[in-house]
Amino acid sequence: MTVQPLVSTSDEASPTITIYRQLRGLILSGQLGADERLPTVRQTAADLGVAPGTAAKAYKMLEQDGLVVSRTAAGTRVAASAAVLPGSVIRRIRELVDEASATGADRDDVLNVLRVIWQVEAGGATP
């Protein structure tokens, strides 16, 4: 049995491919953590102004690549094997960025302090 490609390879500029690449980039760059739920198909479609079917095709492609796992009722989640960091760490990093932005903290200061604290907490290990 052969698996039919969801989108023709010649259609490189299609919205499906664009969404696929964006989400793939988010996963591989570590912006989405292991076991973290992807936005719903409807939310992705609304955010990007495309039809839900288009977003759904991109999700299918991610699943075929082993980047996400879809389970009924559990939604589509980032596969542990594809993620850079655990989902819980990514969520806290996002909260840190939000809080730092809200309080007007300087990005470099935050990163420097994070390095120092990491070094202290990890018992002298260099980050």
Next chain:
Amino acid sequence: MPDLTAFGPLDLVAAAFSTPLFSLLLAGLLAAGILIILTRPRDDAAPTDLSDDVRQSLRRRYLPEVRTLSIAAAAVVVLFVAESVLRGYVLDLHDAVAWWHYAVPLLAAALGLGVLLALVLTRGTALSEVAVPPVARRTWRSFGPRRGIIGAGILVLALVATSVLAGLASTTNSRGWHVWLEIPIANEPGIDPLRPWFYGWTFGAPVLLSLVPLVAVAWSALHANAARSYLRPEAVVAEREGRRGVASGIVGVASAGMLLALAGAWRLIASAGTVTGVAISGESDYVGTYEVEWRYAELAAALGWLAPVLEITAFTILLLIVARALRTAQLRSAVPNGADAEALR
């Protein structure tokens, strides 16, 4: 006119706290104090580097929502006070059972949040001006204050538990209303039990029925607020702040409505549960004074002391939500363009 010198300071304090209007007065002072102490100029300039067009878009989307939330908060206070005053001093309801009394703040909050939900779904959910690729899944919890949501969940449980347990403990009056608590006179089976007014099913059932739409509309408003698309990439940081403000207002109004209902229920439970005796006079085999005690009397008394605390907390939350919109309006009139960041909080 009663001689106030006949009462001790504790009696006077207890009498003052026996009315929710005194709680409103204290909450007003508390809210004013919080505003004076905690209000500080925000110097973070994150949203101020936005273009005028983007600011306009943000203003169009979030300012009406902040105003609607403040109107909803004010409506809860006004309806609660109006109902108390009308029922207590204007209308002659001595023979009626005010079954709606404890449900009023819940319905007022649900109504206000319903208007906000309609606003978010219509005016606040325009398509993105420039598409923003989604990163994280946005759910009803994404922008809500975590502690506030946990607190609201605890309030739902407390209100349900109070209504169900008190309902089970209540008995009916001669007209079939579940508004009495039956406290037997110990060791004197010939004497009718005491039957003080109580927070029975007649009051608890409307509260439970009103809680359902309040929770549903609050959840829907949180979800709609979070799930809508961002306007454009450079406005995401400002929009997150705006959504956090809206979400905290939603949780605040819903929590305040529940706090007021719960406080009212606890007041009535305390007044019934702390009855300590009955005196029988006239020509009867049972002339004399009998001590009675409900087995949960101590718990009822504790609830009675906690009720004003809940009311003060509720009114303070509501007044702070109202004050936020007023402050935004003041800032906008004083500094037309620089107030956008404030408006979104």
